[in-house]
Amino acid sequence: MDISLLVPVLFGWIAGLFINYASDVLPITRQFSQPACANCQTAFSWTEYLTLRACHHCRTRRSLRTWIVQFATVASILYLWLYPPNGLGLLLSLIVLTYFGIITVIDLEHRLILHPTSAFGAILGLIAGTYLHSRINDNGLLIGLGMSLLGGLFGFGVMFVLYQIGALVARMRARRMQAAGQPDDEEEALGGGDVYLLGVLGLMLGWPFIFNAFIIGVISGGLISLLFIIALFVQRRYSSEALMTFIPYGPYFILGAMYVLFL
Ligand SMILES: [Zn+2]
Incomplete structure (x- = not known):
């Protein structure tokens, strides 16, 4: 075995520990606090926590x-080490991947995208996007920055419009349910965090790559939702409510972004 492979394995393990730590404490305490047992809330000692006991x-x-x-995480970092992405470079890829890991786990477990992580992501995205685009055709920093901002504007803008449409549909649905004498269950098809x-993804990928990631996210999210609905049909548990069930779209867009950035 090539001994140098221990480097990405070690970095992957450390990045994994950080993703787990952030996903454990951030949704609960909103800060980097002492980790505690999910079951009895007893605080872990750092040695205990970091050795996964x-x-x-x-x-x-x-x-x-x-x-x-x-x-x-170890597998992903190992992959990036063996097949370095031509755009971002190893260090930025490692940070971006760690960031994606934290967002994905928190979104899947809590259906939540925290504002502080989005703010951090915006800074990281601007740096990564500018770096990426300044190197394409030797564009230089200024054009790189412009492409990053353009991507951010597209990502934010498209999602903002979709969010407004989703909110409108939810309001109409709430009115219909009220009219039928049912309580409003405050379902929301698309979270504001998205x-x-x-x-953030727009800044990171820049224009036009964010467009590709967006399309991949929509298609993969739609396909999985379709399979979900078919499964409900088969189990005869289908209702019109199932169609409206909140789907965390965040991980699908991250999947799209990872595909564009790393593959
Ligand atoms: Zn415990």
């Missing part, structure tokens, strides 16, 4: 997600 108080093991994240996420 079970809770010393209630013996609850670390979640399956913890292990999936650790190994998926608007910021698409802005």
Whole structure:
């Protein structure tokens, strides 16, 4: 075995630990706080936490997600090490991938895209997008910055319009349910956090790459939703409400962005 492969494995493991840590504490305390057991809330010691041991108080093991994240991150970093992306370079790719990991896990577990992570993402996106586009055809920094901003504007703008349409549909639906004497369940097809996420991805990918990522996100999200609806049909649990069920679109757009950036 090539001994130098230990470098990406080590970096991947550390990035995985950070993704798990941020996903554990940020949605709960909104800051980088002392991690605590998800079951009994007893605080972990850092050694305990970082070596992925079970809770010393209630013996609850670390979640399956913890292990999936650790190994998926190592595999991704190993892939980037062996097949370096021609645009971003290794260091920026590592940071972007870690960021994507945190957003994806928090969105899947809490259906939440936090504003501070979006703000951090906007800065990271501007740096990554400018770097990427300044190197294409030797564009230089200024054109690179312009392409990044244009991408951010497209991502934010398209999602903002879709969000407004979604809000309108939700209002009409609430009125219909009220008229039928049912309580409004405040379902929302498209979370407001997705608007910021698409802005961040737009800055990161720049124009026109954000367009490709957007299309991939919409198609893959739509396909998975379709499979979900078919599964409900087969189980005879289909209702018109199932169609409106909140789908976290964020991970699909991140999937699209990763495809464009790294593959
Ligand atoms: Zn515990």
